Amino acid sequence: MTNLQTLRGMIDILPSQTERWQRIEALARDHFTRSGLREIRTPLLEVTELFSRGIGETTDVVGKEMYSFIDRGNRSCTLRPEGTASVVRSLIQNGLLNQGPQRLWYGGPMFRYERPQAGRQRQFHQIGAEFFGLSSVRSDAELISIAWDFLKDIGIDGLELEINTLGTFEDRKIYRKKLTDWFEKYIDLLDDSLRNQLRNNPLRILDSKNPKIKELIRDAPIIDSSISINSKERFVKLQDILNSLKIPFTLNNCLVRGLDYYCHTAFEITSNQLGAQATVCGGGRYDGLVEQLGGPPTPSVGWAIGMERLFILLGEKIANSSYPDVYLVNRGEKAEMEALCLARALREANFKVELDNSGSTFAKQFKRANRSCAKWAIVIGEEELNKGEFKIKDLSKSSMNLNEISMKLDEFENLTRVLKA
RNA sequence: GCGGGCGUCGCCAAGUGGUUAAGGCAGCGGCUUGUGGCGCCGCUAUUCGGGGGUUCGAAUCCCCUCGCUCGCCCCA
Numbered sequence: 001m002t003n004l005q006t007l008r009g010m011i012d013i014l015p016s017q018t019e020r021w022q023r024i025e026a027l028a029r030d031h032f033t034r035s036g037l038r039e040i041r042t043p044l045l046e047v048t049e050l051f052s053r054g055i056g057e058t059t060d061v062v063g064k065e066m067y068s069f070i071d072r073g074n075r076s077c078t079l080r081p082e083g084t085a086s087v088v089r090s091l092i093q094n095g096l097l098n099q100g101p102q103r104l105w106y107g108g109p110m111f112r113y114e115r116p117q118a119g120r121q122r123q124f125h126q127i128g129a130e131f132f133g134l135s136s137v138r139s140d141a142e143l144i145s146i147a148w149d150f151l152k153d154i155g156i157d158g159l160e161l162e163i164n165t166l167g168t169f170e171d172r173k174i175y176r177k178k179l180t181d182w183f184e185k186y187i188d189l190l191d192d193s194l195r196n197q198l199r200n201n202p203l204r205i206l207d208s209k210n211p212k213i214k215e216l217i218r219d220a221p222i223i224d225s226s227i228s229i230n231s232k233e234r235f236v237k238l239q240d241i242l243n244s245l246k247i248p249f250t251l252n253n254c255l256v257r258g259l260d261y262y263c264h265t266a267f268e269i270t271s272n273q274l275g276a277q278a279t280v281c282g283g284g285r286y287d288g289l290v291e292q293l294g295g296p297p298t299p300s301v302g303w304a305i306g307m308e309r310l311f312i313l314l315g316e317k318i319a320n321s322s323y324p325d326v327y328l329v330n331r332g333e334k335a336e337m338e339a340l341c342l343a344r345a346l347r348e349a350n351f352k353v354e355l356d357n358s359g360s361t362f363a364k365q366f367k368r369a370n371r372s373c374a375k376w377a378i379v380i381g382e383e384e385l386n387k388g389e390f391k392i393k394d395l396s397k398s399s400m401n402l403n404e405i406s407m408k409l410d411e412f413e414n415l416t417r418v419l420k421a
Numbered sequence: 422g423c424g425g426g427c428g429u430c431g432c433c434a435a436g437u438g439g440u441u442a443a444g445g446c447a448g449c450g451g452c453u454u455g456u457g458g459c460g461c462c463g464c465u466a467u468u469c470g471g472g473g474g475u476u477c478g479a480a481u482c483c484c485c486u487c488g489c490u491c492g493c494c495c496c497a
Contacts, residue, residue: 008488060495064422082497110497115422117491126497193494209493268497275491282497306497331455364450366457381455395457404456 009114009122019322020311024154028107028127031150037105037129042086044109048076054085054293056259058200065112067122079111083128084286084302085293091132092295101133107307119277119309128283130302132290137234140265140285140301141241147269147281147303148247156271156313159280161247163267164255165235166203167227169288172263175226176202182221189216206254222253234264261288265301271313280313281305324354325376325419327369327395331362332382338409339380342390349416370395376419379404392418 006012013021032039048068055062067079080086083106091097107127116122129146131139144161151159166172179202183190189212190198197204206217224232242249249267257266266284274280283303290298326346330339336359343355354372356365362381369377379391389406392415397403407415 005488065495112496114495115493116489117493120496124497128497204495207495276493277496279497304497309497329456360450361453362455363453363457366455368457370457377457379456383455391456393456 007122009116009120011121011123020314021307024307024310024314025107027154028105028150031153032105032129032146035103035129035146037103037146040087040090040104040106041108042080042083042090042106044080044111045077046080046086046089048078050085050089050293051078051081054088054289055082059259061112065114067111067113081112082110083108083126083304084130084289087128087130088132088290088293088295088300092290092293097132097290097295097298101131103129103131103134105129117277118275119306119312121308125307126304127307128302128304130300132298132300134301135287135299137237137265138241139299140238141245143283143301143303144242144267145245145247147283147305151269151281151305151310154310154314155317156280156310158271158273160270160272161242161249161267162252162255162270163238163242163249163265164252165223165227165231165238166256166263166266166284167223167231168263169260171223171227171231172203175221175223178221178226179203179205186216189213203256206256217254224253231264238265257284257286259286261286261292263287267303274309274312277309279306280309322352323373323375325351325374326353327372327374327377328353328355328380329362329365329369329377330356330380331359331365332385335380335382335385338385338390339378342378342380345412346416346419349412351416351419 029039048066051066052062057063061081066081068076071077087104087106091102096102105128107125109123109125111123113122114120129143131143144163148159148161167175180198183198183202183205187195187198194205194208194210194213205213206220208214208217227235239249239251252268255266255268262284264285264287267282268279269281270278271280272278281303283301285299285301287297287299289300290296328339328343330336336357339355343353346353354374356368358365358368362379366377374395377393377395379393384390384406387406388409390409391404391406393404405418407418
């Protein structure tokens, strides 16, 4: 195949799909605005170090999934694999963390060099929300509710919210040790990659889908056994609030965020309709991140939603539905000019107008008018022009020639009144 | 990076060694040089992702390669 085509894992969003995107994006913007979030936009390209430091050297994302290159100034640059690191960088760089709590949302394309599969592309889109400078457990609950309500509002059903706690950094350290010691006893059962994980990120083993490991994990120590009274109380409080908000959830003590700066709340919203990649929204609290990137200690909590997965769940619920108000049938040199002027005037008056520029026969043009699903056809030809008129036709009426009305070219007010009816 | 499935027109496809590569949708033209949704007629793949091989003969068999897809790892 010598034809030029998209890079693997990168797809075109064609006109038949863009309207769905616009609708969801508009709904998201509206939902976030009502939720008191303000949008932040950061560059797609950042210095590589931002992600290696912000996401973690030992993660797969940084270790093998980044789109990185050296630019002409000999800097290592990376297309963002996620949104949070850039947002944090921006808050620090622009001094926004000195201006009180920040409630933000962002959206746009992210890039990860992975093998594409259902619900996963190399260029994919996320929308995310984050709170900075808010440490109460109510913030965690509010943020979860914003995600939950958004997904509900746009009409997605069958979602499940799973939550877990990772405790404080101290708690995690203790748990990590416990877990490592425990897995060491079964080191023979672990393959190379799991042993690697055991060294770098033992908590992530809990997430394994390997059936044998899953069985093993059933008997592994759970985090509950390691966390402090305060952490436990915080987690119970979160559950209480979610109950009060009538947001159903399940506890999943294998749900972990592998990175060191995560603490307390971790959650995912999943669906069984997504194939292997079941998570449509994932997030948690990461009080250590801002500091790790050179800012002041700042409590932070956030989540991201995968847009492509959202669309899989939506199916045909948000269909393209924008048909023209008017299809302008026209023929003959002078009539064509008149039609162009009329199209412009109607568009100015907020009508969606499709102008037939084909110059083909009236029969053809009407065929296309019908296909376009326009409500009205306006007809301008030599005959009409000679009388200083045009015709309006209701395309939804089945009779062919009987449903025309003639109108003078200068009766624009009258025309718009008819079209609106 | 590693497995499984697949690759025939813009889309959906039939064809599984004999040569004129069905059919449907969409598109274009006509029946209808000025009137739509139905109908009828015609046109639209020298070619079966690409390359090489086997054969008198290949879309059909073999090898390589590219791409898509599903899964593993991991994530949204």
